Amino acid sequence: MIYLLRLIGFLSALGFTAITSASAAGVLAFTVPDSMAQRTLACTVCHGKEGRATNAGFFPRIAGKPAGYLYSQLLNFRDGRRYNKLMSPLLATLSDAYLREIADYFSALDLPYPPPQAASLPARRRERGESLVRHGDTARDIPACTACHGAAITGTEPGVPGLLGLPRDYLNAQLGAWRTGQRKATPPDCMHAIAQRLDMADVSALSDWLATQPVPVPAKAVLVSASPLPIECGKVPK
Numbered sequence: 001m002i003y004l005l006r007l008i009g010f011l012s013a014l015g016f017t018a019i020t021s022a023s024a025a026g027v028l029a030f031t032v033p034d035s036m037a038q039r040t041l042a043c044t045v046c047h048g049k050e051g052r053a054t055n056a057g058f059f060p061r062i063a064g065k066p067a068g069y070l071y072s073q074l075l076n077f078r079d080g081r082r083y084n085k086l087m088s089p090l091l092a093t094l095s096d097a098y099l100r101e102i103a104d105y106f107s108a109l110d111l112p113y114p115p116p117q118a119a120s121l122p123a124r125r126r127e128r129g130e131s132l133v134r135h136g137d138t139a140r141d142i143p144a145c146t147a148c149h150g151a152a153i154t155g156t157e158p159g160v161p162g163l164l165g166l167p168r169d170y171l172n173a174q175l176g177a178w179r180t181g182q183r184k185a186t187p188p189d190c191m192h193a194i195a196q197r198l199d200m201a202d203v204s205a206l207s208d209w210l211a212t213q214p215v216p217v218p219a220k221a222v223l224v225s226a227s228p229l230p231i232e233c234g235k236v237p238k
Helices: 002-013 041-047 069-078 086-089 096-107 124-134 168-180 191-196 200-211
Strands: 020-023 026-031 153-158
Touching: 041 069, 069 086, 124 200, 153 191, 168 200
Parallel strands: none
Antiparallel strands: 020 026
8 A cells, every 4th residue: 555655646746646546356446636735745755744754864854844945955956956866856857836836835834843862972062062053163163053043943934944853864964965065055055164164073963962952832934034144145046
């Protein structure tokens, strides 16, 4: 049954709205609902039911993220600034307008978060992670994570994601990808610049502290004033 659901999800993403199944006893025909929930079943194979993911592994939660951020990342995968062997081919032929619909759909979902992960580093290392999140490191020109991702670290509208409720392994992998240039954004690529100033101990400390924090309620990104960010970043596409 799970393989049938996956097949339906992938075919729906490509525009098929009706599937027919034959058996020795006869023909069973049914119509797949033409809804975004149905069309995005291909996404949920990796990102979890309704895009809520889990608190472990390398697949991030996409439910409830800012629509501008999700749209930016879908464009990045489609246009080659980010690469994933499943995501990139799946999005290759989709239009800007359809990617916007997908982003809007997942952004509107308001679902419970999983519990935080258990700590894996000593308290002193985790304190370093919290210090970077809340205060940055002025000696190395590293701004606080909260300066862009919000005081509650749940993200800011229109395009900065929250950092809580994400798996430690995913956070480690993405910070590492930013450092090495494997993950890119539209210029100026501020996260690449910041990540290059972090050493691997910082990356581990940040990931461990963030992954062990409970997600506040409400967890939605907040709308902030138009005050300038501490570092110039590329604009959210319209």
